[in-house]
Amino acid sequence: MTALLEVQSLSKQFLGSEGKALTDVNFSVSEGEFVSIIGPSGAGKSTLLRCINRMIDASSGEITFDDRNVTKLKKKELKMVRTKIGMIFQHYNLVDRLSVIENTLHGNLGKKSAIAGVLGLYSQEEKEQALRILSVLGLESLIYKRADQLSGGQKQRVGIARALIQNPRMLLCDEPIASLDPNSAKVIMDHLRDISTSMGITVLVNLHQVDVALKYSDKIIGINSGQVVFNGSPAAITKEDIQRIYGSEAEDLIFDLGGIHAS
Amino acid sequence: MQADFFAKKRRNSLAFLLALAGVTLIAIVVTEYDVAKGFTSVPDAVAWALGNFYPTQESLVKLPGIIDKLVETLLVSIAATTVGAAAALLFAILGSNTTRVNAFFGSISRGIATVFRNIDVAAWAMILLFSFGQSSLTGYFALFFGSFGFLTRSFVETIDEASSGSVEALRATGAGYFSIIFHSVIPSSMPQMISWVLFMIETNIRSATLIGLLTGSGIGFTFNLYYKSLNYDVAALVVLVIVAAILCIEAVSNYVRRVIL
Numbered sequence: 001m002t003a004l005l006e007v008q009s010l011s012k013q014f015l016g017s018e019g020k021a022l023t024d025v026n027f028s029v030s031e032g033e034f035v036s037i038i039g040p041s042g043a044g045k046s047t048l049l050r051c052i053n054r055m056i057d058a059s060s061g062e063i064t065f066d067d068r069n070v071t072k073l074k075k076k077e078l079k080m081v082r083t084k085i086g087m088i089f090q091h092y093n094l095v096d097r098l099s100v101i102e103n104t105l106h107g108n109l110g111k112k113s114a115i116a117g118v119l120g121l122y123s124q125e126e127k128e129q130a131l132r133i134l135s136v137l138g139l140e141s142l143i144y145k146r147a148d149q150l151s152g153g154q155k156q157r158v159g160i161a162r163a164l165i166q167n168p169r170m171l172l173c174d175e176p177i178a179s180l181d182p183n184s185a186k187v188i189m190d191h192l193r194d195i196s197t198s199m200g201i202t203v204l205v206n207l208h209q210v211d212v213a214l215k216y217s218d219k220i221i222g223i224n225s226g227q228v229v230f231n232g233s234p235a236a237i238t239k240e241d242i243q244r245i246y247g248s249e250a251e252d253l254i255f256d257l258g259g260i261h262a263s
Numbered sequence: 264m265q266a267d268f269f270a271k272k273r274r275n276s277l278a279f280l281l282a283l284a285g286v287t288l289i290a291i292v293v294t295e296y297d298v299a300k301g302f303t304s305v306p307d308a309v310a311w312a313l314g315n316f317y318p319t320q321e322s323l324v325k326l327p328g329i330i331d332k333l334v335e336t337l338l339v340s341i342a343a344t345t346v347g348a349a350a351a352l353l354f355a356i357l358g359s360n361t362t363r364v365n366a367f368f369g370s371i372s373r374g375i376a377t378v379f380r381n382i383d384v385a386a387w388a389m390i391l392l393f394s395f396g397q398s399s400l401t402g403y404f405a406l407f408f409g410s411f412g413f414l415t416r417s418f419v420e421t422i423d424e425a426s427s428g429s430v431e432a433l434r435a436t437g438a439g440y441f442s443i444i445f446h447s448v449i450p451s452s453m454p455q456m457i458s459w460v461l462f463m464i465e466t467n468i469r470s471a472t473l474i475g476l477l478t479g480s481g482i483g484f485t486f487n488l489y490y491k492s493l494n495y496d497v498a499a500l501v502v503l504v505i506v507a508a509i510l511c512i513e514a515v516s517n518y519v520r521r522v523i524l
Contacts, residue, residue, distance in 0.1 A: 053435055082437030093428035097450050106446055110437025117442030159432075166436055 003064075004170060004202050005029040005052065010061030012047055012226075021047045022226040025061070029219075031169075034196040034203045036213035039223035040246055045206040048223065049172050052204070053085045054078055066169060083110035086163025086201075090175035092155040094162075096148035100139060103147050103158050104130045107165035126165070133161045137191060153184025160191060170202040171195065178208055185209075189216050210242065318500035325497050329485060329504055336481035337508065339403050340467040347410030348460045351376070354411075355418030361427045362448055364440075373419065380412030384470045388477045397479035405474055406467045417459045418452070426451040454523045461516035468512060472505055 005028065012022040022044045029035050037045050050056040052063055054070060063070040070081060086107070094103045108126050109117050134140055137157045147155060156176060163171055173192065177185035193216050196203040207213045213220055214234040222230030222237075222245035229244045230237065291298065354372040356362045363369035382390075387405035395401040429447040438446070475483020482505060489497040 055431065055435060079437040079439070082435060085435070087432065087435035089428065089432060091428055093432035095426070095429045095447050095451050097454065098446075102446075106433060106438070107436055109433060109439070109442040109446060112439075112442065114439050114441055117439055118445045120446060162432070162436070172435075 002031060003028040004031045004033075004066060005204070006062075006064040007048075007052070008062045008064070010048070010051060010063065011059050012044070012051060012056065013059045020059075020226050022051070022058075025223075025226070025228055027221055027228060027231055029170075029202055029204060032196060032200045032202055033218045034193060034205075034216060035219045035221060036205050036207050036217040037221045037223060038207050038210055038213050038245060041208075043223045044226040045223055046174055047226075049174050049204065049206055052172060053082050053087065055087075079110060083166055084169045086166050086168035086171045088156070088159045088163055088171060088173040088176050090178045092147075092152075092159045094147040094155055094158055097146060099144050099146055100134065100150070100158050100161075101127075101130055101143045104134060104161040104165055107162040110166065130161070130165055133164050134158075137161055151184070152180050153187055156180065156184070156188050157191065160188070160195070164195070168201060170204065173203065173205040175206050175208060177212070185212070192216070315495045316499045316502075317496065318503060319496040322494070322496040322500045325489075326500065326504075329482070329497075329501055332482045332485045333504055333508055335399065336471045336475060336483070337468060337512075339399055339481065340406060340471045341464055343403050343406035344410045344414075344460060344464045344467050347407045348414050348456070348463070350411050351414035351418050352456070354415045355422055356444060356448065358415065359419045359422040361423050361430050362444065372415075376412050376415035376419075378412070379408050380416055382408070382412075384409035384467075384474060385477065388474045392478065399478070399480040401478040402471060402474045402480055405478070406471060409470070410463050410467060414459060414463055418456055421452045421455045421459070422448055425455060457523055458520050461519060465509070465512055465516060468509060 007025055007027050010022055010025040011020055013020045025048060037048065039045050047056055051058045052065070052070070054073075058071055061071070065081060066084065068077075068081060070078070073081060095106070102120075105120075105122050105126060108122060112121070131140070131143070134143055137160060139154065139157055139161065142150065142154065147158060150158065159176075171192070176192065177188050180188060189212060192203055192205065195201050205213075205217075214237065217234055220230065220232065220234050220237060221228060222241060224245050224247065230241045290296075354376055357364060357368050358372040358376060360369065363372075384405050387408045388401060391401045391404050395404065426448045429451060430443055433443045433447050471481060472483040472486070475481035475485075476487050478484075482501065486498055486501040486505075489495075489501060
């Protein structure tokens, strides 16, 4: 397996703030891998994810995606790279007043010329692909529904559909289940796992739930105060690692590590 | 500790009320306003209005002329609002933090809008009287500038509130600037924007009446003319027509709002 994404000595300092949001972050992700990034709130998980597709510009360091140095790209090349990276958000970030199918087709806008994009000229093929993806995600009966009439779990599945229609190499998921009930969260995580396993798409997920991360991932990256403090397989994670990621109070965390490893 | 917290809040409220009462008292003393006389004169005013200020049979002859002026005023208000809204949309897109091209243009367009907003329509009318004289064009521009400033401000807030999430999502897919505007910003903000435009039309119709007094045009001027020439019956008819028109417009815009929101 070759590395699809390589992050090298990445640092980020926000303007006007003391201390760095990210300090010397290094890791690599192989093609088709399912990687979870865990850490306390404010540790820099979202910043890290957004540096990868340059929604936020890193202060220093290198990010190599598919053999291209993302940090050095010009505007047009950056757009090209972004079309290959799907993104999923905690609050779904759909256009509430548009239908499920329209929101899904938005994933194609990056590939279109300015005029075709503005007019929303989608080909028959793209529409059929959207329908295929939506039926895989179990949304075929809702395609003409407005996004604001959907439940949270359904909205997140539309978010996934919008990312998948890009035919991405990689998905970046920023807290995809943080606003969902346990059942919808499981459906979403199962879909993400399935996308990684059966389509070979690399998935990078920010998670709050350690148990979920341990259950679904091939690899876990633990972050505390902008620094990577753990990088390894879920099976290798120990109580001390969890403490290093979440700080001293981690002893009282509400899940049981032994139970998860056993299952 | 907690008892202290509530006591402090109560003290703050009390201090505020006392300050308000103080300012009111000072204002009354400075303007030599007689509170008792102010209130007792209300019944007299009502009695006078009921005795003089009602339309009569003869005044109805003037109705077609009044309606003409009313329609002119309505059209000027609507045109000023819609043209103002188009300009405001452009400035709002440039000025909103979500969609601005860069920080420089962002502050420039917000700054321009702030200047236009903070000058009242009546002040605009007076300023523009120098350039355009007493004509409906002056009224039109006064309303246009006022609407432009106000709508830019409301549109900026609408865009930031309604579309920042989906704008981020579309930027992440690699979509271009104009695609994002047309597929995310406009669809998410349009209903709220239309609602603001309707509100602005209502407000402008009311201001247009006043502006008409200043600029010598429209229904405001008609009222002034009859009132000053002591034709209270016709002036009353003008007022009734204006009230009826405002209620109609409000009903229509409430209906549109219900449908689109």
